[in-house]
Amino acid sequence: MLNRVLIIDDDTELCALIKKCATQGELEADIACTGRTGLSKIMNQSGAYCLVILDVMLPGLNGFQVLSEIRKNSTVPILMLTAKGNEIDKVMGLRLGADDYLTKPFSINELMARMESLIRRYTIFNQAAPMDVLIFHNMVIDKEN
Numbered sequence: 001m002l003n004r005v006l007i008i009d010d011d012t013e014l015c016a017l018i019k020k021c022a023t024q025g026e027l028e029a030d031i032a033c034t035g036r037t038g039l040s041k042i043m044n045q046s047g048a049y050c051l052v053i054l055d056v057m058l059p060g061l062n063g064f065q066v067l068s069e070i071r072k073n074s075t076v077p078i079l080m081l082t083a084k085g086n087e088i089d090k091v092m093g094l095r096l097g098a099d100d101y102l103t104k105p106f107s108i109n110e111l112m113a114r115m116e117s118l119i120r121r122y123t124i125f126n127q128a129a130p131m132d133v134l135i136f137h138n139m140v141i142d143k144e145n
Contacts, residue, residue: 002050002123004028005115008038008066009055009081018053021108025116035061039069042076049076050119054098056082056089064096071097077118081106 005022007015010033019029030049032038035058042049052070056063067078077099082089085103093101100114 002048002119004030004049005051005053005119006030006032006038006041006049007053008032008035008058008063009053010034010058011055017108018111021112022115025112027115027119034059035063035066039066042070042074046074050123051115052076052078053081053115054078056080056084056093064092067093067096067098075122077122079114079118081111 003026005027007018007022007029009015009018009031012031012033015031015033019031022029027050030041032041038052038054038058039061042052054063054066058066061069063080063082067080070076070078078097080093080098080101081104082093082101083104090101090103099118102111102114
């Protein structure tokens with residue numbers, strides 16, 4: 001079972017705190033402080049992560065741009081964790097493919113519960129579906145045939 005999380009946020013203290021909490025929850029955590037670095041980690045280690053925690057306001061590529069790029073190649077769950085809490089930003093993040101959106105400041109307990117929920121859906125509940133069949137809306141792609 002996958003147990004690696006990628007935290008993409010330019011706040012190094014927050015990253016260290018989330019990594020510490022993830023480690024206590026028996027997860028490994030990698031940190032990227034820029035959108036470009038985070039995107040590189042995702043693309044170079046395809047399938048290595050069970051969750052991405054992504055800030056919106058990042059230097060260089062912003063979180064929405066990173067999210068859009070990740071969604072071109074991956075279905076990994078993405079939790080937006082950001083100070084941008086207005087409705088427009090939340091809706092944009094979810095429509096671009098985020099699985100959840102949590103605004104700063106936040107409770108560590110709530111963050112951990114959301115992380116566990118997203119990971120559970122991605123790892124445990126997805127095991128029922130064969131890996132060589134992709135289902136998207138009403139379209140089924142059977143990679144074998």
